[in-house]
Amino acid sequence: MARTVSATGLGRRLAPAAASVVLLWAGAAQAALTDTLCIPSGGAALAAYPSDEALRQATAAAEARLAQRGADDPYAEIAPVLELSGSVGARPSARAVSEYCAAAGELMRVSVQGSQYQAQTYLLGAFQAASAAGLNRPASLAAYRLGLVSLSGSTASGTRGGARRGVRGAAAAVDEVRQQTAAVTSGPCDLLRNTALLINANLGVSTASLACAAEQARLSGDERTAALADLRLARLRLAVAESDAAGAADFRRQAGEAASSGLASAHRLADPALRAEVLGRLAQAALDARGLAAAPEVAHAADAIRMAQPDGPAAQAVAAALEARVAFLAGDVARARGLMDAALLAESQRDLPARLPEWRLLLAEMDPDHREAHVLAAYDALEAVRPLLPRFDPLTEETAFSLYMRRIFQSAVDVQLAGAVGAREAIRVRDAQQIVEAYRQAELQSVFGSECIPAREPLTPEALKAGEVLLYPILLPDRLELLYVAGGAGGEARFRRLPPNRAIDRQALSRLVERAVLSLSYGEDETWRPASRQLYDLLIRPIEGELAEGSLLVVVPDGALRSLPFAMLLDGQDRYLVQRSRIAVAPALAYSQAGGAGQDERLQLLAASLELEVRVPAGYFEKLEGTANEAKVAAVADGQRIERARLIENFRKADLVQALTREQVNVLHLATHASFNGRSDRAFIVANGEVILLSELRQILSANRTRGDELDLLVLSACETAVGDDEASMGLAGAAVQAGARSAIASLWPVNDAGTAELMKTFYSLYRDGRSKSEALREAQLALIDGGGENAAPGIWAAFTLLGAWR
Numbered sequence: 001m002a003r004t005v006s007a008t009g010l011g012r013r014l015a016p017a018a019a020s021v022v023l024l025w026a027g028a029a030q031a032a033l034t035d036t037l038c039i040p041s042g043g044a045a046l047a048a049y050p051s052d053e054a055l056r057q058a059t060a061a062a063e064a065r066l067a068q069r070g071a072d073d074p075y076a077e078i079a080p081v082l083e084l085s086g087s088v089g090a091r092p093s094a095r096a097v098s099e100y101c102a103a104a105g106e107l108m109r110v111s112v113q114g115s116q117y118q119a120q121t122y123l124l125g126a127f128q129a130a131s132a133a134g135l136n137r138p139a140s141l142a143a144y145r146l147g148l149v150s151l152s153g154s155t156a157s158g159t160r161g162g163a164r165r166g167v168r169g170a171a172a173a174v175d176e177v178r179q180q181t182a183a184v185t186s187g188p189c190d191l192l193r194n195t196a197l198l199i200n201a202n203l204g205v206s207t208a209s210l211a212c213a214a215e216q217a218r219l220s221g222d223e224r225t226a227a228l229a230d231l232r233l234a235r236l237r238l239a240v241a242e243s244d245a246a247g248a249a250d251f252r253r254q255a256g257e258a259a260s261s262g263l264a265s266a267h268r269l270a271d272p273a274l275r276a277e278v279l280g281r282l283a284q285a286a287l288d289a290r291g292l293a294a295a296p297e298v299a300h301a302a303d304a305i306r307m308a309q310p311d312g313p314a315a316q317a318v319a320a321a322l323e324a325r326v327a328f329l330a331g332d333v334a335r336a337r338g339l340m341d342a343a344l345l346a347e348s349q350r351d352l353p354a355r356l357p358e359w360r361l362l363l364a365e366m367d368p369d370h371r372e373a374h375v376l377a378a379y380d381a382l383e384a385v386r387p388l389l390p391r392f393d394p395l396t397e398e399t400a401f402s403l404y405m406r407r408i409f410q411s412a413v414d415v416q417l418a419g420a421v422g423a424r425e426a427i428r429v430r431d432a433q434q435i436v437e438a439y440r441q442a443e444l445q446s447v448f449g450s451e452c453i454p455a456r457e458p459l460t461p462e463a464l465k466a467g468e469v470l471l472y473p474i475l476l477p478d479r480l481e482l483l484y485v486a487g488g489a490g491g492e493a494r495f496r497r498l499p500p501n502r503a504i505d506r507q508a509l510s511r512l513v514e515r516a517v518l519s520l521s522y523g524e525d526e527t528w529r530p531a532s533r534q535l536y537d538l539l540i541r542p543i544e545g546e547l548a549e550g551s552l553l554v555v556v557p558d559g560a561l562r563s564l565p566f567a568m569l570l571d572g573q574d575r576y577l578v579q580r581s582r583i584a585v586a587p588a589l590a591y592s593q594a595g596g597a598g599q600d601e602r603l604q605l606l607a608a609s610l611e612l613e614v615r616v617p618a619g620y621f622e623k624l625e626g627t628a629n630e631a632k633v634a635a636v637a638d639g640q641r642i643e644r645a646r647l648i649e650n651f652r653k654a655d656l657v658q659a660l661t662r663e664q665v666n667v668l669h670l671a672t673h674a675s676f677n678g679r680s681d682r683a684f685i686v687a688n689g690e691v692i693l694l695s696e697l698r699q700i701l702s703a704n705r706t707r708g709d710e711l712d713l714l715v716l717s718a719c720e721t722a723v724g725d726d727e728a729s730m731g732l733a734g735a736a737v738q739a740g741a742r743s744a745i746a747s748l749w750p751v752n753d754a755g756t757a758e759l760m761k762t763f764y765s766l767y768r769d770g771r772s773k774s775e776a777l778r779e780a781q782l783a784l785i786d787g788g789g790e791n792a793a794p795g796i797w798a799a800f801t802l803l804g805a806w807r
Contacts, residue, residue, distance in 0.1 A: 034082075037092070038101035038125040048086025055096040058082055062103040066110065075111040082107070094133035101126035102142045109149050112693060115619040119149045120205070127192050127212075140216035143192060144229050147209035148397060188212040206236060214261060223265040227278050230262025232396055234285040243507055256289035263297055267304055276308040277395065280318035287322070292329040298322050317346035321359055328366050336366050354389060357382035357408045364411070372415045379412035379435065391446065401446035409439040410476060417474075417481055420497055433483055433495045436472055440556060440588035458589040461485040461493035467551040468594075470586075473539055475506035475558045480538060486546045498542045509538065510560035517563055521749035523795045529570065536569040540577060552582040552774055552806060556589065565748055567781060568798035576794065578781050582774040584743075584806035595712075595742055595773070595805030603768065604644045606665045607631035608651040610672035610688060618675070618684065618691050626753030627671035630717060633761045634669040642768070652688045657700055668701075669715040669760075674746075685716070698740040712805075713773060714741035717756055743773055743804030755796035759784060774806035 036046050050058075061081045065074055082104055091097075105122035108114035126142035188211035191204070210233040217226035237255035241248040262282045269275040283301040286294040302319040309315035324339035340363045347353045357378045364374035382405060389400040412435050420428035437458065464470060464487025472483040472495070480501040485493055504512075516531035539561075540547070547553060555566055566585075567578035577583065586592035609631035613623040628649050635645040646663070648655050651672075659665070673686040684691040692700075701711050745763075747756075762780035767773065781797040791797070 034104060034122070037097050038104060038122040040121065040125045040128050045091070046086060047089075049088055049091055050084040050086060051088050052092050052096040054084055054087070055092050055100045058084055059096075059099045059103045062107065066103065066106055069110060073112050075107065075113045078103075078107050078111075094129045095135055095138060098126045098130035098133075098135060098138040098142060101129065102138060102145060105142070105149075106145050109145060113618065113691075116149060117619050120146060123149060124192060131189065131193055131216075136216045136220035137222055139189075140213045140220060140222055140225050140229075143189070143209045143216060144213035144225050146192070147206050147213060147229065147232065188215060203236075203240070207233065210236065211258070214258070214265075218261075218265065223268045224274070227262045227265040227269065227282065228396065230258045230265065231278065231282050231285065232398075234258040234262065234282065234289065235396075235398070238285065238288050243510070245507065252289045256286060256294065259283075259286035259289055259294070260297060263301055266301075272308040273312075276305045276312070276315040276318070279305050279308075280315075280322065281396075283322050284325075287325050287329070292326070295326045295330070298326055313346045313349040317343045317350075317355065317359075320346060321355070321362065324366070325362065333366060337363065340366060352385060352388055353381070354385055354404055356385065358404060361408060361411055372419065375411045375415045378408050382408045383438070386442065399446045401442060405442055405446070409435065409442065413439070413474060413481075414476060417497065417500070425497070426494060429483060429495050429497045432497075433472060436474060436483070436556075437589050440558075441590050444587055444591070457593075459586070459592050459594065460589075461487075461495065462489075463594055464488070464493060465594075467548060468554065469543060469546045469551060470554045470556070471539075471543060472556050473558055473561055475509055475561070477507075478502065478505050480504050480506075480509060482539070482542055484543050484546070501538065504538060506559060509535075512538075513560040513564050516568075517565070517748075520565075520568065520795050520798065523793070528568075528794075532568055532570045533572075535564070536571055536577065539566075540569055540571070544571075547581045549580060550582070551580075552584065553577075554584045554586055554592075554806065556586050562587075563748060565794075565798040565801055567778075567801070568794040576785070576798075578778055578798075579785070582778045582806065584774050584802045584804070586804065591804070593742065593805050595807035603667065604663055604665050605635060605642070605667040605669065606646050606648070606656075606659050606663075607634040607669040607671070608648040608656060608659075609670075610650055610686060612650055612688055614673075614686055614689060616686070616689070616691050618686075621673050621686050624671075624673065624718060626757065627718065630671045630753070630757050630760055631669060633757050634667075634715070634764050650688045653690055653692050653696075653700075656687070656692070656697075660700055661703070666712040667715070668711055668713070668741075669717070671717050673718055674716045694739050701740050711739070711741040712743065714739055714744040714746075715760075716744065716746040717760065717800075718747065718750070741804065743802060743806070745773070745777060745800060745802050747799040748801060749795075749799050751796055751799045755784070755791045758787075758791055759797060759800060772807045774802055777802050 037049075058081050062078045065078050065081075082100075092100075101122045105119045105126060108119035108122060109116075123142050123146040127139050127146065130136075130139035130142060188208050191208035192212055210229045213229040214226045214233065217223070217229060234255045237251045237258065241251035241255065244251065259282050263279065263286065266275060266278040266282055269278060279301045283294075283298045287298055302322045305315050305319045305322075320339045320343035324336045324343060327333075327339060328336035340359060343359050344356065344363070347356050347359060360374050360378035360381055364371045364378065367374060386405065389404060392399055393403055413432050416428050416432035416435060420432065459470075461470070464485065466488030468487035470485045470487075474481040474483065482498040482501075483495045484498070485495045487493060512531050512534055516528045516535060519525055519528035519531070540553075553566070555561070557564065562585075566583050567576060569577040571577070571580070609627040611624050611628050614621040631647055631649070635642055635647040646659055648659065660668075670685055675684055675686075683694045685694070685697065686692075759780045762783045763776045766776035766779055771779065777800065781800070784791045784797040786792075
C-alpha cells in the first residue's frame with residue numbers, strides 16, 4: 001500500500017508530518033515556502049517571504065482557474081502560479097496566508113496529482129490562520145473545502161511489514177465522531193482550532209469541518225457556503241444514521257438541525273435558480289430527518305421554490321414532490337398521489353429528467369398496491385437517464401450514483417426477488433441477477449468513470465465448467481439474498497435463489513465483515529475467528545454442497561464484502577474455505593472472464609521493484625524493504641534469470657514504457673507502493689521519483705497491443721484497501737480493470753516481506769509449471785498453512801486475493 005503520512009492521524013502525527021512531508025511544487029525551496037505558510041500551527045521561519053500582494057495575485061489567478069475547471073486536471077496550469085520566491089523579511093498577513101493556503105489545498109483536493117493528506121493539511125492551516133485573525137469568510141471557505149476532502153475518500157495507509165494505521169472501520173469512525181462531539185462544548189470549530197482533538201476519523205473531520213464552515217459562513221454573510229455546508233452535513237448525518245442503529249435518533253436530530261439552518265440561509269440566496277435548487281435539496285433532507293415535524297418549513301420552501309422559478313418545470317416538479325411527501329406523512333394519500341403525478345409530469349418536461357426515477361419510487365411508497373409496477377417504472381426511467389448523468393453533481397460534488405441510483409437499484413432487485421415464486425421464479429431470478437449486474441457496473445463506473453472501465457462481453461453461466469460455482473451475495477437493507485449458479489450444465493445453467501436470510505441485514509453483515517478483517521489484518525486479537533465462522537454460515541454453508549474438494553468459487557461481492565478475504569472463512573470443523581476450494585473475486589460479470597485453461601508456453605514476465613523513499617506531489621513514501629528480493633522471486637529460479645523474464649530495480653516510468661514496448665508482456669509484477677484509497681482517478685503506483693496513475697498504466701499497456709491482446713496478470717503485492725468504506729473498497733477490484741488486465745493478484749492489507757516472498761515463490765513456480773492462476777494461488781496459500789510458523793497465520797496468506805480471470 002502507498003505509505004503516505006496518513007491524514008487521518010492529524011492530531012497524533014501532525015508535528016512529524018510537518019517536518020517530513022513536503023509538497024514538490026518545483027523543488028525544495030517552494031516546498032519550504034508552502035509548508036511554512038500552510039502547515040497548521042505555523043512552521044520554521046524563512047529568511048524571506050513573498051509579499052502580501054504577490055500572494056494575493058497568485059491566489060486570485062489560482063482561484064479563477066479552479067472555478068473554471070472541467071474534466072482536465074488543472075495542476076499543470078495552477079502549480080506554477082503558486083510558485084513564489086521570497087522578497088520581504090516579514091511574514092505575510094493572516095488573510096493573505098489563509099487565502100493562499102486555501103487555494104493550494106483546493107488544488108491538491110481536485111487534482112489527480114494531488115494528495116488527500118496535503119489537501120487536508122494545507123486547508124487546516126488555512127483555517128487556523130484565518131480563525132486566529134477573526135477572518136470568518138476565509139475560515140468558512142477553508143473549512144468547507146476541508147470537509148469535502150474528508151468526504152472524498154479514505155486517506156488511511158499502511159506499510160508492508162509495519163502496523164496498519166488510519167481509520168479502523170466505519171464503526172470506529174462513528175464512535176470517534178461521538179467522542180469528538182462530546183469533547184467540544186463551545187462549537188464545531190474547536191476541533192479545527194485544536195489540532196490535538198483531530199483523531200483518526202475522516203468522518204469526524206468531515207462533520208466538524210462542515211459544521212464549522214456553516215457557522216463561519218453565516219457570521220460573514222456568505223449564505224451560499226452556509227447553505228451548501230449544511231446540505232452536505234445533513235446528508236452525511238443521515239447516511240451515518242442509516243449505518244448506526246444505536247445512534248440513529250441522535251444523528252437524525254443533528255441532520256434535521258443542519259437542514260433547518262441551511263434552509264434559512266438558502267432563502268437568502270440571490271440567484272433564483274440556485275435558491276430553488278438548494279431549497280429543494282435541503283427540504284428533502286429535512287423531511288428525511290424530521291418527518292412530519294418539518295412540514296411548516298418544507299411548505300415555506302415549496303412556496304419559495306415556485307416563486308423563484310415560476311416558469312421552470314424543474315422547480316415546479318420539486319415543489320409538488322415536496323408537498324406530496326408532506327401530504328403522505330400527514331395521511332392524505334389521495335392528495336399525495338395527485339401531487340406526485342403533477343411532479344412526474346413536470347419533471348418529464350425537462351431535457352434531463354434526472355429525478356424521474358426517484359419520484360416514481362416515492363409513488364411506490366404512496367401506492368403500495370401497485371408498488372412493483374412503480375418500482376420497475378423507476379428502474380426503467382433510471383436506465384434511460386443513467387448514460388446522460390454527470391459522474392459528479394456540479395453543486396455538491398456527490399456522485400450521481402449516490403444521489404440518483406443506489407435506492408432505485410436496490411428496490412428493483414427487491415421487487416424482482418419478492419415475486420420469485422412458483423412458475424415465475426426462474427424468470428424473476430434471472431431478471432434480478434441482470435439488475436444486480438447493472439448495479440455492480442454502475443457502481444464501478446461511478447467510482448472510476450465509464451471511459452476508464454468500459455464494459456466487456458459479460459461472463460455467462462454456460463461458460464462455467466463443472467466444479468465452478470458463481471455466487472452473488474446481495475446485501476439489502478432488511479435481509480441477505482444469495483444467488484448462485486453451478487457450472488457444467490451448459491445451456492441449462494441458470495441462476496438459482498436461496499431462501500432469503502432475514503436474520504441479518506446489510507448493516508449487521510457489514511459490521512461483521514469489519515470485525516473479521518480488522519482483527520485479522522491488525523493481528524491484535526482472535527475476534528476474527530467467531531466473525532469468520534458466522535460469515536461462513538451466512539455466505540458459504542448454503543452452497544456448501546456445490547463445493548467439492550478443489551472446486552472453484554467465484555464471488556461477485558457487494559458492499560463491505562469487497563474487503564473480505566473469503567479464503568479465511570472457517571467452517572464448522574475450523575477448516576479454512578481455501579482448504580476446500582479455489583477462490584476468485586469478480587467485480588462484475590461484465591469485467592470478468594474465466595480465462596484460458598492455463599498459462600501458455602510463451603509466458604513473458606516483467607518484474608519491477610522499488611526500494612527507495614520517494615517524495616512527490618502525492619506525498620511521502622517510505623523506503624520499502626524486501627521488494628527487490630520479491631521481484632527476483634518472480635523472475636529468477638535456482639539463481640538464474642528465467643527465460644522470457646525481465647527484472648527492473650528501482651524502476652521509473654520510462655523503464656516500464658521501454659520494457660513493455662519492446663516485448664509483449666503477459667505478467668506484470670509490481671513490488672512497490674500502490675494507492676487505491678481516496679479519489680479513484682488518483683489511484684496510482686509509485687515509481688522512482690514519480691507516480692504512475694492506473695489510467696496511465698493502462699495506456700502504456702495498450703499502446704503496443706493488438707485488439708483483445710490484454711495483459712493476462714497484474715500482481716500488486718504492497719497495497720491495502722480501506723475497511724468500512726464501500727467506495728474505497730472498490731479500488732482494488734477496479735484497479736485490475738482500470739489497468740487493462742484480465743486478472744490481478746493483490747494484497748488487501750500490508751504483509752511482511754518473508755510471507756510475501758514465500759507465497760510468491762510458490763505461486764510463480766506452480767504457475768510456470770502450468771497451474772491456473774486460481775490453482776497456483778490456492779496451493780501457495782496451502783503451502784504456508786501446512787508449513788506452520790508465523791506464515792501459517794491467515795493474516796499473512798489470506799491478504800492475497802485473485803480478481804478476474806481464474807483459469
